[in-house]
Amino acid sequence: MEIRKAPHPSPKFSVMKPIIFFATLLTLSLVGYRSGTPPTMHGKVYDQQTGTAIAGVFITVEGALATTQTDSLGRYAISAAIGQFLVFSHTGYEAKRIKVGNKNPLDVPLNPSQVSAVETMMTGYGTQHRMALVGNTGGIRIRGIADATYSPLMILPQSVNTESYKRIAENHFSDPLDAPxxxxxxxxxxASYSNFRRFxxxxxxxxxxxxxxxxxxxxxxxxxxxxxxxxxxxxxxxxxxxxxxxxxxxxxxxxxxxxxPADKLPASNLVFLIDVSGSMMGSNRLPLAQASMKLLVDQLRGNDHVAIVTYAGSADVVLESTPASQKIAIKDAIDALHASGSTAGGAGLQLAYRIARQHFIKDGNNRVILASDGDFNVGPSSDNEMEQLIAKERQSGVSLSVLGFGMGNLKDSKMELLANKGHGNYAYIDNITEARKAMITEFGGTLFTxxxxxxxxxxxxxxxxxxxxxxxxxxxxxxxxxxxxxxxxxxxxxxxxxxxxxxxxxxxxxxxxxxxxVDPLKYQSAKDRRTVxxxxxxxxxxxxxxxxxxxxxxxxxxxxxxxxxxxxxxxxxxxxxxxxxxxxxxxxxxxxxxxxxxxxxxxxxxxxxxxxxxxxxxxxxxxxxxxxxxxxxxxxxxxxx
Structure with a gap:
């Protein structure tokens, strides 16, 4: 991870920077009003007992699937209309639900809650964490871990950003005399565009x-x-x-x-591979993935088939290959999913490909559709291991499409690699509108090669x-x-x-x-553009x-x-x-x-x-x-x- 270090600010700059920050957010808010979109609410989230800023607080617009996260100084900005509700949640704190009014900035205090902190941490909530100490947690049963109890002193995390992006070495200018x-x-x-929009x-x-x-x-x-x-x-x-x-x-x-034309498209053999690990908790993760997949189901025809594979600590078949005419059964299986546990993404991919091969349609559209944040942590998980796995599986004629979800721990580099090597495409779904674009508006382009x-x-x-x-x-x-x-x-x-x-x-x-x-070459005659x-x-x-x-x-x-x-x-x-x-x-x-x-x-x-x-x-x-x-x-x- 490369961190850009800013030069040490002068005293005057240090004073002006908060003023510029809030002026910017105020301007963004006014832009929101002018364009007819919800205004940008902003403020700071802090510990009610100590008054210190809380980084990594998840903020959701209730019913809208919009979400954001506070920065290292506890600051946030999110588009929300008057009358909507903002939900503030964070490891170790009681969640708070606030109705949006005319007050802007909106500063929010959160009350510590040790029990919810333990439960959240052990189910793999959201982002990765830095260690902190709390007490009096002995005898607590942890969701998703059988018969697990923990000592009176428990090490708990505080949120840090673990998103990963592949380093880009920007293209330079080339001379066609040397490189035609x-x-x-x-x-x-x-994916890069919708991810940019999210930021x-x-x-x-x-x-x-x-x-x-x-x-x-x-x-x-x-x-x-x-x-x-x-x-x-x-x-x-x-x-x-x-x-x-x-x-x-x-x-x-x-x-x-x-x-x-839709009626001329080949029949589809689809396997939905859905990440249900703990890192997929939060409204912009598994619930949004579920909503996206149900939008896709609505586009399918009676001759299409869908199977559902999930993975957390292990991989499981939730729904065997089922005709798309049974839309209610497919949607019920999607709705029944919940997030907990670790992330065996490699095992999930292997199982999904196996199911796709078992139901292979000759001259059809055979495809695995992965919905995940890419944060694999059990079994094969490195980019190199994923590339080898996909290189082997794509020989079967099964393609791989990748839908990225979440923020704070998105493994963009891994998701892009999987799609590129799997004869598929990669989209980042940051809201239900983007899901509609990928699953409905561009249905054919997304699925049919x-x-x-x-x-x-x-x-x-x-x-x-x-x-x-x-x-x-x-x-x-x-x-x-x-x-x-x-x-x-x-x-x-x-x-x-x-x-x-x-x-x-x-x-x-x-x-x-x-x-x-460059200096003239010693062993070659210089080429002349006029003679080329x-x-x-x-x-x-x-x-x-x-x-x-x-x-x-x-x-x-x-x-x-x-x-x-x-x-x-x-x-x-x-x-x-x-x-x-x-x-x-x-x-x-x-x-x-x-x-x-x-x-x-x-x-x-x-x-x-x-x-x-x-x-x-x-x-x-x-x-x-x-x-x-x-x-x-x-x-x-x-x-x-």
């Missing part, structure tokens, strides 16, 4: 490594022409001025998967291009030889999916700091894919003409996607953000909102506005994990 090919596997995951709603900026630019861009659907001639995927390109550097160009590559192992390779023309940089996809880069190697995994595209990739291009002859200066080629093409884009049940890939390609347009003349989708990318660079504090600016990206997103029936683009604009305020105050910026 850029190769990557496509990524349809959108902003909680009054925090996300850790840099939680921001995967490609997932933020691909959270949104874009208007692209569907494939023709029986092809499963169509390819589109667009070239315009780069918003954050007018001397540079931005190349957009868009892929569009074919749409298939039309092209697998999709890879993209771009060859840049050095006569036209001085340097290029791929925005995002750092976790999906491939060697140039991997493009033609059908043994190397790509990404999968589902029904109706769109995928967008952006390249920043430095045109030949433009004065630029990129790609940088003089075509009117900037690049050629190729992509490979396999049919869902195929083993040999097929190739498509398209050339990109050197005819960039002004940014204002680019399509609305181009301008909106560039705004999302620009926000991602600012959140990551990218070394290549150049003239990126919150105000300009917000204005561009507003002008490119277009048709927005579901309100996702309008929500992005509000999130960008709030991110700007948080970045200015720097009062609630979080650590890098």
């Amino acid at each position: 090919l850029s190769t990557f596997a496509i990524d349809v995951d959108a 902003i709603h909680n009054g925090q900026l996300p850790p840099a490594d939680a921001v995967r630019i490609e997932e933020m861009i691909n959270y949104f659907q874009y208007e692209l022409a569907s494939p023709t001639g029986g092809e499963p995927v169509a390819i589109h390109t667009e070239l315009a001025t780069a918003p954050w550097n007018p001397k540079h160009h931005l190349l957009r590559i868009g892929l569009k998967a074919k749409s298939v 039309v092209a697998k192992d999709v890879k993209v390779q771009v060859e840049f023309n050095p006569y036209k291009v001085q340097a290029y940089r791929l925005l995002g996809y750092e976790n999906r880069l491939l060697e140039k030889e991997d493009f033609n190697n059908d043994e190397k995994l790509g990404g999968d595209m589902g029904v109706g999916h769109t995928v967008t990739a952006l390249y920043e291009i430095v045109p030949a002859g433009v004065e630029s700091a990129y790609p940088g200066d 080629g003089n075509s009117r093409e900037v690049a050629t884009v190729k992509f490979r894919y396999k049919d869902p049940d195929g083993a040999k890939s097929r190739l498509q390609q398209v050339a990109v003409a050197d005819t960039p347009v002004a940014l204002a003349s680019a399509s609305m989708d181009f301008r909106f996607a560039s705004a999302v990318a620009e926000l991602g660079m600012l959140l990551r504090n990218s070394d290549f953000k150049q003239q990126a600016d919150y105000d300009q990206l917000i204005a561009r997103a507003k002008g490119a909102k277009g048709k927005d029936d579901e309100g996702y683009r309008a929500e992005f604009i509000r999130l960008a506005e709030n991110a700007k305020l948080l970045a200015q105050s720097d009062g609630l910026a979080v650590q890098n994990y």
Whole structure:
């Protein structure tokens, strides 16, 4: 875990920082009123006996499944309307339920409660903990642990954040004279965006490594022409001025998967693999997972089948494979689940795959759907062990989709790895609206693959291009030889999916700091751009894919003409996607953000909102506005994990 250490503040700064913090939260609150969304309530939670701040308090909006957690100074921020109830709960304290009124900030005292502290701790509640001492707990029976009693002095924890994110080494600019090919596997995951939204709603900026630019861009659907001639995927390109550097160009590559009517989709053999360990306690964990799975059940047809496997200290089959026509029986089995115990995720995966293989449907949609926070702690649990397990299981033709839940202990790195290696997709579900998006609005794209192992390779023309940089996809880069190697995994595209990739291009002859200066080579003659080629093409884009049940890939390609347009003349989708990318660079504090600016990206997103029936683009604009305020105050910026 890397923690960014701020410089020691001056006395004046120390005085001003709380003022800026509360001013920011007040502004966020006003933004909430102006946009028609619930206002942002904020305040501090403290021990009623000692007056000290309490970190890690879980705060839930009753009936809305919105949740947050206090920071190290006991502060919180959460969207809640007047008349709703906030529930405050924490290990070792009595829960408190408060009706939202006009008072804002709302400071909340909690009373210590030793018995509830013991019970909560031993069922694996929420986040991981730091040790503290309480007394007089002898003879207490612990839920989920048979015949367990504990001594009069019990060591109890205090909450700390144990979320984990894979380190991102940001893509640099490359010179096509040295590296003419850029190769990557496509990524349809959108988990990073909903996770970023969760941080902003909680009054925090996300850790840099939680921001995967490609997932933020691909959270949104874009208007692209569907494939023709029986092809499963169509390819589109667009070239315009780069918003954050007018001397540079931005190349957009868009892929569009074919749409298939619901009655033409293949039958599904699904196994719901649900984490019911203690870490899944809390309204934004197991209850939200249950609600999400029931939304999915409502979309299934009579020829689909569902089995349910759970895991805590061990893995169990809760429901054998059952026709989806028996929706009440399936939902009853989901409703009966409760959280307790440790987390044998590896055993759960093995059992779920075994059940899926037993009921395998030839030419059907065979898939395990994992709902978890990824916090495995019994049996195989490391990222390497998980990768080996999934690599073996995917040979059976069973795919793996991953739904992430929870906060404070989310193992994002593990969840992303499982989906990437399991021929599936990864979504982070932070509220019931996101569950609806994944399970209903994008039902086909989430579950039904039309092209697998999709890879993209771009060859840049050095006569036209001085340097290029791929925005995002750092976790999906491939060697140039991997493009033609059908043994190397790509990404999968589902029904109706769109995928967008952006390249920043430095045109030949433009004065630029990129790609940088190196000494002349001693053993090779320097290449001359003028002799490499003089075509009117900037690049050629190729992509490979396999049919869902195929083993040999097929190739498509398209050339990109050197005819960039002004940014204002680019399509609305181009301008909106560039705004999302620009926000991602600012959140990551990218070394290549150049003239990126919150105000300009917000204005561009507003002008490119277009048709927005579901309100996702309008929500992005509000999130960008709030991110700007948080970045200015720097009062609630979080650590890098």
